[in-house]
Amino acid sequence: TQEEQTRSELRFPTGFAWGAATSAYQIEGAVTADGRGTSIWDTFTKTPGRVVGGEHADVAIDHYNRYRDDVRIMADLGLSAYRFSVSWPRVQPDGSGAVNQKGLDFYKRLVDELLSHGIDPWLTLYHWDLPQALEDRGGWPARDTALRFADYAAIVHEALHDRVHTWSTVNEPWCAAFLGYASGEHAPGRREPENAIRAAHHLNLAHGLGVQAMGARRVGGCVNLYAITPATASEADQDAARRIDGLQNRFFLDALLTGRYPQDVLDDLRMDLAFIEDGDLKTINAPIDVLLVNYYSRFTVSGAPGGRASAAAAPTDSASPWVGSEHVSFVNGGRPVTAMGWEIDEDGLVEVLARVARDYPRIPLVVSENGAAFEDVLADGRVRDEERRAYFEAHLGACREAIDAGVPLEGYFAWSLMDNFEWAWGYGKRFGIVRVDYETQERLPKDSATWYAEIIRQNRNHEPTDS
């Protein structure tokens, strides 16, 4: 049958990590509990016009108080791994100096709960919630922020290294730099193109310094990569594709994995790059054990005017994130789209994984985020999210195909475990495999979760049971 065929095609190697992901600000709420400081997202969400409907995450999905129930849901789904992030202002309310023990204790409780259910915790140190006090001192365009990040990484590592096996530094530095400091769509909402490049460099530097600060550990860097296609074979369109690939993908991959910035990207920027100091790239290139790849979509780009300024509409008034390549436009690639307007293209995932494996050999990979927002309807006690299920099936098939082609892919994390605060879009875009009722905080696994659990069960049944 069709179903049996799906299952046999989605058979993965023993030890493959079957996960789901979240991030602190998007789920925790409890923003003043136990001495937590203020982050740039607290400030940004309270600034009129920045988030659809003026929504914020003061309560979010109350994971800070409901984490035990949420771990139980993960266990019921059979997840072998859970990727979450630590809120820097819970650990250091002012971003430097004094450590807030109560903030660290929350993550100890969470990790212990995961471990007691046999779920491997994958800890991300930074998923965009910079302490406001550090933004007040310049934010990511200031070099000092990277140094402060290294202190923070050492503090969290010291507190949790006995419990957490896999660490990662900065989630999607592209978004943190270019949505935060160039387009202004994300916190802190600045529109300062040159400072966005400084931010990108200092986020990379923070990664390298963080890796060094953590000593012996399994640690990774995290990047969001896109498949990129020129709209036509014209020279202008191919140059547009080179530029977008340069700033989105190679600026981060080359730095982390080869210790160089791509020269063509630096040339296109036409700016004074004196903030890149001797030795920085060697630091950024600190050896890592795994690369975390977030994948959502493909961009089709054109060098001719007339297309859109970015791949999908931003929810709020914002500028171009494409520093130095503002003339590039994004065109319709003709594929079906999600509720974000992001084109669905699983072949792009095969392409991205194969490209990384080819151009940056020998680094183990995981897909650390992949998923889709759709307009879910709850009816008769079920969410029949067939489009999301099909998205996962197609993208897991892509992972399978990449492994067959020799890509060292070691795990997959669905974004997201639960519906949550989708940044500038607020709560309107649901990415969860588990539905959350934002009035009652009730959780309900969607059909996609039931399907994912079955795929996991099929695979884990074939693993040796004694560990």
Ligand code: PNW
């Ligand atoms: C990622 N873009 O964000 C993040 O890691 C998650 O926190 C987020 O919820 C998820 O993907 C879905 O959006 C992105 O505009 C936000 O290119 C924006 C972009 C890419 C990733």
